[in-house]
Amino acid sequence: MKITAIEITHHRLPLDPPFNASWDTRPRTHFDATIVRVKTDEGIEGIASGDTMTGFAGHEPMFVGQDPLAIERHYRILSNIQFHYGRCWPLDLALWDLAGKIAGQPVWKLLGGLSDRVRAYASSGTLRAPAALADAAEAYLAQGFKALKIRFHRGDWRADVAALEAVRARVGDRLELMVDCNQGWRMSWDAYAPWSLKDALQVAREMERIGVYWMEEPLFRADRDGMRRLREMVDVRIAGGEMTREIYEFRDLIRDGCLDVVQPDAALVGGISGLRRVAAMAEAANLVFTPHTWTNGMGVVANAHLTCGLADAPFMEFPFDPPEWSLDRRDFPMRAPLTIDADGFVVLSDRPGMGYELDEDRLAATRIG
């Protein structure tokens, strides 16, 4: 079998009302998705999404004519493209979708078949007043979630702690609570400084008191010494690595004792081919590996296959914060949204590949390139 073409299309879903992501100072008035299709001479097609494929144009001939199952070869080429141009990891995800379709097996089985399910945590994306956040937490519980991640981005961490306390007071121990501090990176247009170690330490002590499961991105991504010291000073787990680009950076973060929870996203970093290496490193160091998944539903599905297949994670991120971040928005390229079951698990099917299908009508209606 040979790859005959790689087709890339761009789509834009208008967001009205806009989505105010807590980590972004600009209201989001649209949500873009890029669809990657790998075509073959036998008519089987691999599909994926989750990043913009910026920098891929002109590199198609490196893949056309190749055996689609030479995934390690393709991974090395994509790593080179990332170094010289941009992140094009949805192509790796599309190749895994294709490999599953060729084998007649779901990707999670090709990766090791550890489980077909992982418990989801609801990953909120907005900042709400304490009472409204507590109401939202109850709604998550009613929908089956057993864990919730809330955002610390109100400008004054005491206000963030007040919101966290309101949730804990309302739900008690019925929800595990995670906190995302989002100090690891900034949007292109945001120039404000990240927290210092002493800033993060004050917040971490409050999280210990309230019983938070993990504290995510408490420091700038390069502050490895700060992460290591913070991890030693408090009991709360330290999570990070969602936008860390290189596999060797994960090697160093793990070797230096910076993290308890390792969180790369297969759509943004390394694809499945790269991140299964990181998952193995995390397992060898007795750390939790659980991907960041905040792209679109196809990216969530790809990360779910990776997590279920080989990672044995306690929870996986499930971006969901209705009404601002609904499944209809998050999963707009897909014919059916990814949901959780009554016990709060993402359950993957036995369909070959990733198991998702495109909503071609909606993709046609939202196409911008």
Ligand SMILES: [Mg+2]
């Ligand atoms: Mg995060």
